[in-house]
Amino acid sequence: MRILIVGALQGGTVAIGEALAAAMPAAGAQALHLDYSGFAAEFARVRASADPNQAGRFHLHLKTHLLEAVLAFRPEAILGIAQSPLHDPQILTQFRQAGIVLAYWFTENYRLFPYWRRLAPHFDLFFAIQGEPFRRELEAAGCRNFHYLPAAFDRRLPPRSPGDPSPLPLSFVGAPYPNRVHYFSFLDGDAIRIYGEEWDRYGHPGTVVGNRRVADREAQAVYRESAINLNLHSSMTANDFGGGDFVNPRTFELAGMGCFQITDMRSLLPLHFHPADEVVAVRSWRDMMEAIAYYRSAAAEREAIAARARLRVLAGHTYEHRAAQILEAIATLRAVQSAREGTG
Numbered sequence: 001m002r003i004l005i006v007g008a009l010q011g012g013t014v015a016i017g018e019a020l021a022a023a024m025p026a027a028g029a030q031a032l033h034l035d036y037s038g039f040a041a042e043f044a045r046v047r048a049s050a051d052p053n054q055a056g057r058f059h060l061h062l063k064t065h066l067l068e069a070v071l072a073f074r075p076e077a078i079l080g081i082a083q084s085p086l087h088d089p090q091i092l093t094q095f096r097q098a099g100i101v102l103a104y105w106f107t108e109n110y111r112l113f114p115y116w117r118r119l120a121p122h123f124d125l126f127f128a129i130q131g132e133p134f135r136r137e138l139e140a141a142g143c144r145n146f147h148y149l150p151a152a153f154d155r156r157l158p159p160r161s162p163g164d165p166s167p168l169p170l171s172f173v174g175a176p177y178p179n180r181v182h183y184f185s186f187l188d189g190d191a192i193r194i195y196g197e198e199w200d201r202y203g204h205p206g207t208v209v210g211n212r213r214v215a216d217r218e219a220q221a222v223y224r225e226s227a228i229n230l231n232l233h234s235s236m237t238a239n240d241f242g243g244g245d246f247v248n249p250r251t252f253e254l255a256g257m258g259c260f261q262i263t264d265m266r267s268l269l270p271l272h273f274h275p276a277d278e279v280v281a282v283r284s285w286r287d288m289m290e291a292i293a294y295y296r297s298a299a300a301e302r303e304a305i306a307a308r309a310r311l312r313v314l315a316g317h318t319y320e321h322r323a324a325q326i327l328e329a330i331a332t333l334r335a336v337q338s339a340r341e342g343t344g
Contacts, residue, residue: 001029001327004075006066008083010040012249013107015216017081019154020105020326023319027327032073034066036085063088070095077101077330080123082108087115092122101330103127107151109246110134112236117141125329129246131268147329150272151249152322153256153313157220160258162303166227168193170292173219174250176202177234179241183285192230195222223259227302228295230288231263242283247272252317255279255309260302262291272317278309 003024007017014037021033039062046058062085070078078100080086086104096102103125106116110130120126121142127149128134135146173195174180181202184192189205195218199210209218223229231250233242242264254261255273263269265281275281280295282288295302 001077001330002073002075003029003031003077003079003327003330004034004069004073005031006034006078006080006084006086007036008081009036009043009085011083012216013082013084015154016105016107016151016249017084019152019156019319020079020081020323022154022156023323024327026320027323029323029327032069032075034069036062036065039065039085059085063091066091070100075100077103079326080104080119082106082113087119089122096122096124101125101333103326103330105149105326107249109234110137112234124333125326127326127329131245145329145333147325149322149325150247150268150317151252152317152319153252155256155314155318155320157253157257159256159310160224160306162258162307164224166225168222168226169296170228170230171195171222171226172230172232173214173222174232175234177236178238179235180232182238183232183241186285186289193222193226195219220253220257223254223257226259227299228292229254229259229261230292231261232288233264233266241285241288242266251279252313255306256313256317258306258310260295260306261309262288262295264288273309273312278305278312280305 005017005021008014018033021031024031042058046055078095082105092102102123104119104123105127107129110116110128120138125145125147126138126143127147129150131148138146170191171193172184175196176199184194184204187206192206194204194207195209195214197213199207231254233244233248235244245267247266247269251261251263255278262280262282265275265283269275269281273279280291282291
């Protein structure tokens with residue numbers, strides 16, 4: 001099968017598209033990654049401009065890039081990744097009429113990013129990192145085939161070696177969502193090192209990089225050098241701690257690299273990791289502070305937990321596993337469509 005993976009314009013999902021494309025051959029598909037990250041700077045200029053003509057030219061440029069790739073590669077399926085410019089209803093309809101299976105992997109929180117409502121009805125398959133009630137809302141919006149598909153690990157990333165030095169006692173990499181700003185305010189600058197775009201707005205004394213997005217390789221270096229990686233999932237509610245559903249990509253990346261993490265508990269987490277033996281999942285900020293205090297001096301336990309997490313990821317949560325799941329869903333859909341045509 002030939003599958004075109006339409007990458008994201010910007011953000012963390014850029015790496016997801018690239019990693020998934022690289023994993024497809026092992027799952028039995030010929031893949032082309034249509035990289036849109038080079039358009040990010042122009043996209044920022046268009047968003048800052050009030051000129052509709054400039055916006056129109058930019059979107060035409062994006063469409064042309066897509067159509068040229070489709071004509072040259074002639075895919076049997078197209079997969080969009082969250083934040084990819086695959087949203088023109090007319091083009092999507094033309095692709096489907098040409099017999100191309102359209103799929104989308106929504107690797108974001110549907111509550112924060114509602115653009116899925118206008119996308120989902122145009123795709124044959126819709127994958128997401130959340131289940132109910134997202135499934136019901138998608139069906140109400142006209143989504144045809146929903147599949148729960150959690151995030152994954154890019155096994156090409158070099159792991160942390162057991163026993164490597166950990167010069168950073170406690171670190172966090174990510175954006176300053178309100179709950180993170182609220183809870184991290186209880187930590188002084190000596191307790192944590194923070195890396196992430198726009199943290200400079202909040203004046204937290206532990207901020208190391210706060211005026212720009214931290215590149216993936218920089219983030220991974222921080223992970224490897226940290227004794228404890230703090231993984232607090234995002235929320236727009238300041239005093240919200242845990243209780244959410246999706247497991248963020250950082251959880252799988254840290255685990256796959258063999259890096260120790262403490263995370264807030266998620267309802268879907270036990271489907272993928274043991275919340276004590278493979279990651280340390282807590283239900284309150286107080287519990288998180290107690291876990292940090294305990295594991296600071298428990299190096300052997302940290303190493304053992306991180307090693308078990310890495311084994312779990314390699315056994316079932318790599319992009320090769322996700323590629324196989326996506327291809328299986330596409331093959332099943334095509335078989336159903338063929339059966340319908342045969343009896344029509």
